[in-house]
Amino acid sequence: MAVAETSSGPAVAVRRSLSHAFWQRLRPTTLALIVPLLLLAFWQVATTNRWTLLIPTPYEVGQEMVDFAVGGLYDDAYSGTLLTHLLASMSRVYGGFALAALFALPIGMMVGRMQTARMLLDPFLQLMRPIPVTAWLPLSMILFGLGAKSAFALVCLGAFYPILLNTTFGVRSVDPKLFEAASMLGCRGSAQFYKVVLPAATPSIFTGLRLGLGLAWFVIVVGEMTGVPQGLGAVIMDGRTLSRTELVICGMIVIGLAGYVSDRLVVALGNRLLRWSPSHHG
């Protein structure tokens, strides 16, 4: 602030600060676009020079995307079905995520605050955690059958551990001074859980939910390998079987965008709820 005031005349300073402000607003978007655009350019060059014959050009993928979204180009089984598949996947992502949160939050709180629960569950959960969701696919299909239930279960499993671990961490790492402060102010016993532990743990819990939702999108393709007719993962698997790589790429792009938008919404929500936390302004 003080530095800006030392510049020559007021008019110059105003003009400079205006263009400066303009650039400051554009800067994040500009910088964020550089890497994707470079990748797109490389893709274009690689495909037009026929370095590979199996990957379609960006233009072909663009055409497929339009057809996938609104139809009218190829009129095949996938024309104009984007919304159907997106909604099917979203229902599994959010449903599986909600189910995961439903289990992971209370279990995480118990493991974090109750010694017996920790000794009972923690070794088992740590043992199960490294097993990838992909490995669960056959068992899940045996247990829940072919179709949506299986997909739901796999997405739920993918979102479960980050929520669990961050909740456990959050409720465990409450500053002990805050319990003393609460008790000398007349808040004792179980009331401390609601008045101290939960609010103190919200940043961690929130991080867990955010990671969990991200992972739910991450495992959606595996989840939809279970023989569901609809969903972006199902489209990608179909595209692979039919050697329609442009359809596969379209599915990938939509998952990426949907996951991105859903994450931004969660972050925006978090910034509102966690205004008090200096580490949560992003």
Add this chain to the structure above:
Amino acid sequence: MVDASPIIEISRVSKTFQLQQQTIQALSDANLSIAKGEFVCLIGASGCGKSTLLRIMAGFEQPSSGQALMWGKPITGPDPSRGMVFQDYALFPWLTVRENIGFGPAARGLARSQVRETVDKFVELVGLTKFADVYPHQLSGGMKQRVAIARVLANDAELVLMDEPFGALDAMTRERLQDELLEIWQRTKLTVVFVTHAIEEAIFLANRVVVMTPGPGRIESDNALDLARPRDVASPEFNAVRRALGAKLHSHHGRKAA
């Protein structure tokens, strides 16, 4: 001003901690009686048991032997009548200044309108009206400590226990808060027990300075100060007291006071 029966009575209190198969004697045979309205400073080097003694008065620790009484009844746990001000503030970071101050009254089940009234009064008392709806991380150290003091006062504490409350503040802020604390103490007739390792701070604030020495922690001497207020840290009387207390403070390891 000083009531006949003591608000706090510490008799033959010892405290030992178990630390990896070693027994540490933090406090040995302490006796102390504090009357209502007194401003007592506990002073000593680290390891002298001053914080342990304060935490026993707060009810955060139980004596290993001996008795800690408030108004003649044993102190069994923390209680709103004994408010604690911590060196690192221990404010609830998810609550605003207003909500932090209202935490105690709300926890004790006061009606919303009463909580509001109390909070308004104490926000004003510590001069934070402009910052009432701000979160702790946006405040300076001095402001945070004001909130911590207001939070204890708003909860009707009779006894305010302060554990090196100004230790983390810069010199200017510390002096201001010392003045403000004295003003509040004189106005409200509170009883204050204040732990510090700074002789000057103790002499500036207290009407009794309890000198403690380490290894094991014990009370070395109990010194009533009759310096007139407001006290002038540059006066010869002040310096004489400082020299005398300094000698007592350093006597245990044979060093001469400066």
